[in-house]
Amino acid sequence: MALKTLNPPVAWMHRTSFPLDDRALFQLLPRRFDRLSPLTAFQNRGGIRIAAGREGFACLGAGAGDGARTGGAPKGVDLATLGNLCVDIVLSVPSLPPAPLDERRAYMEQLAASPPDKKYWEAGGNSNLAIAAARLGLHVATLGHVGDEIYGHFLLDVLQDECIRIVGMNENAKAAVHNSFYETLLCWVLVDPFQKHGFCSRADFSDEPAFSWISKISEQVKMAIQQSRILFCNGYAFDELLPNVIVSALDCAIDAGTAVFFDPGPRGRSLHRGTPEEQGALNKHECRVPDFFF
Numbered sequence: 001m002a003l004k005t006l007n008p009p010v011a012w013m014h015r016t017s018f019p020l021d022d023r024a025l026f027q028l029l030p031r032r033f034d035r036l037s038p039l040t041a042f043q044n045r046g047g048i049r050i051a052a053g054r055e056g057f058a059c060l061g062a063g064a065g066d067g068a069r070t071g072g073a074p075k076g077v078d079l080a081t082l083g084n085l086c087v088d089i090v091l092s093v094p095s096l097p098p099a100p101l102d103e104r105r106a107y108m109e110q111l112a113a114s115p116p117d118k119k120y121w122e123a124g125g126n127s128n129l130a131i132a133a134a135r136l137g138l139h140v141a142t143l144g145h146v147g148d149e150i151y152g153h154f155l156l157d158v159l160q161d162e163c164i165r166i167v168g169m170n171e172n173a174k175a176a177v178h179n180s181f182y183e184t185l186l187c188w189v190l191v192d193p194f195q196k197h198g199f200c201s202r203a204d205f206s207d208e209p210a211f212s213w214i215s216k217i218s219e220q221v222k223m224a225i226q227q228s229r230i231l232f233c234n235g236y237a238f239d240e241l242l243p244n245v246i247v248s249a250l251d252c253a254i255d256a257g258t259a260v261f262f263d264p265g266p267r268g269r270s271l272h273r274g275t276p277e278e279q280g281a282l283n284k285h286e287c288r289v290p291d292f293f294f
Contacts, residue, residue, distance in 0.1 A: 075226075075227050075228055075229045075258070076139060076227055077139050077140070077141050077165070077224070077227050077228040077229065078133070078138035078139045078140065078228070078229050078230065079129075079130070079133050079138055079139075079140050079141070079228065079229070079230045079232060080140070080141040080142070080143055080167075080224055080225060080228035080230070080231050080232070080258075081126040081129055081130050081140075081141075081142050081143065081144070081231075081232045081233075082126075082143050082144070082231060082232065082233040082237055082241075082246070082249050083126065083143070083144045083145075083169075083233065083236070083237035083240045083241050083246075084125035084126040084144065084234055084236045084237050084239075084240065085125055085126060085127060085142055085144035085145065085146055085155065085184075085185070086124045086125040086127075086155075086184065086185040086186060086187050086201070087121055087122070087123065087124060087151045087154060087155050087184055087185075087186050087187070088121070088122040088123070088124030088125075088186075088187050088189050089111075089116055089120050089121055089122075089186060089187070089188050089189065090120050090122060090189040090191070091111070091116060091120055091188065091189070091190055091191070092191050092192075092193075093190045093191065093192060094192070094193070095192055096190055096192050096196060096197075096198035097190065097198050097200055101204075101205065104200065104204070104205075105205050107200070108188060108200045108201075108202070111188055111200075112186070112188075115150065115151075118154070121151070121154055123155055123158045123159065124187050124189075125185075125187070125236060126142060126144070126232070126234065127142070127155065127158070127159060129232060130142050130159065130162070130164050131158075131159075131162050131164070134162045134163050134164050135162070139165075140163075140164045140165070141164065141165040141166070141167055141224050141228060142159060142164055142165070142166050142167070143167045143169065143221050143224055143225070143249075144166075144167075144168075144169060144240070145168060145169045145170055145182070145184075145185075145211050145214065145240070146166065146168065146184050147182050147183040147184040148182075149183055149184060151183070151184040151186060152183070152184040155184060165224075167220055167221055167224045168220070169211070169214050169217070169218060169221055169241075170182065170214070181210075181211075181213060182213075185201060185202070185203065185210055185211075185240060186201060186202070187199060187200070187201045188200040188201065201239075203239040203240065209238065209239060209240050209241055209242055210239060210240045211240045211241060212242055214241060214242065214245055215242065215245070216245060216248060217245060217248050217249050217252065221249065222252050225249060225252045225253050225256060225258055226252065226256040226258065228253075228258050229258065229259060230258065230259045230260075230261055231249065231250070231253045231258050231259070231260050231261070232261045232262075232263075233246065233249070233250070233260070233261070233262050233263075234262070234263040234264070234265050235263065235264040235265040236265065238278055242277075243275075243277040243278050244277065
């Protein structure tokens with residue numbers, strides 16, 4: 001279940017779809033807490049000291065976490081998340097979607113025919129981690145695609161209200177106009193009368209990732225990774241991004257001395273049986289890259 005935000009109502013204002021070429025990448029938004037209580041620190045093998053205190057966690061920025069491994073720029077972002085930005089729509093339904101794929105698709109299309117009331121919308125996916133980290137006082141950035149429609153505007157508003165910086169992965173904003181492939185990813189979270197849950201999104205009905213038109217990471221995304229102490233990625237990123245794009249982001253993190261946290265989650269088993277590209281990317285995650293593997 002998605003993490004609910006605690007500051008409704010949302011301010012509904014039209015915003016230009018990212019990227020914003022006229023805005024500096026990291027004019028860091030203020031933290032929710034200016035100061036954390038005394039911290040107890042431990043150090044991962046990549047050189048990042050992570051501290052736990054009464055109000056939560058913080059990156060203390062020793063060693064590789066400040067770019068010491070490569071002599072890079074100091075890292076002003078504590079945590080960046082890669083992909084898996086979506087809007088969860090949580091609905092009570094008489095029965096869960098049918099199992100056959102074509103019937104399931106028709107079920108979802110019927111739900112999507114008219115947008116449900118906004119009270120059922122929640123920031124989902126990696127937004128949950130980003131929001132939780134920001135509320136603990138960390139500088140947080142999210143790297144991913146958000147469309148220029150009502151759901152995208154909602155998600156941008158929520159993240160910006162939580163003081164989270166968004167870095168878009170679409171360098172061709174004009175191509176995104178009136179094209180369903182560029183729309184914000186929705187996840188329908190369905191609950192039947194017996195409190196059983198079902199999940200449904202357009203990523204379930206394609207062999208290609210939802211944003212397969214993203215063929216490489218942009219310079220803005222590279223800069224964001226280089227300026228971050230931690231890059232977090234989970235298995236659902238493979239539902240959105242091509243494996244080579246994910247690997248490129250991880251390679252960028254390694255070169256920049258950015259610690260990599262990877263959580264395969266429920267997708268781990270299917271990725272092990274996936275395409276050669278998915279298996280290769282997952283093996284790279286498990287065997288060589290992560291500072292923390294969940």
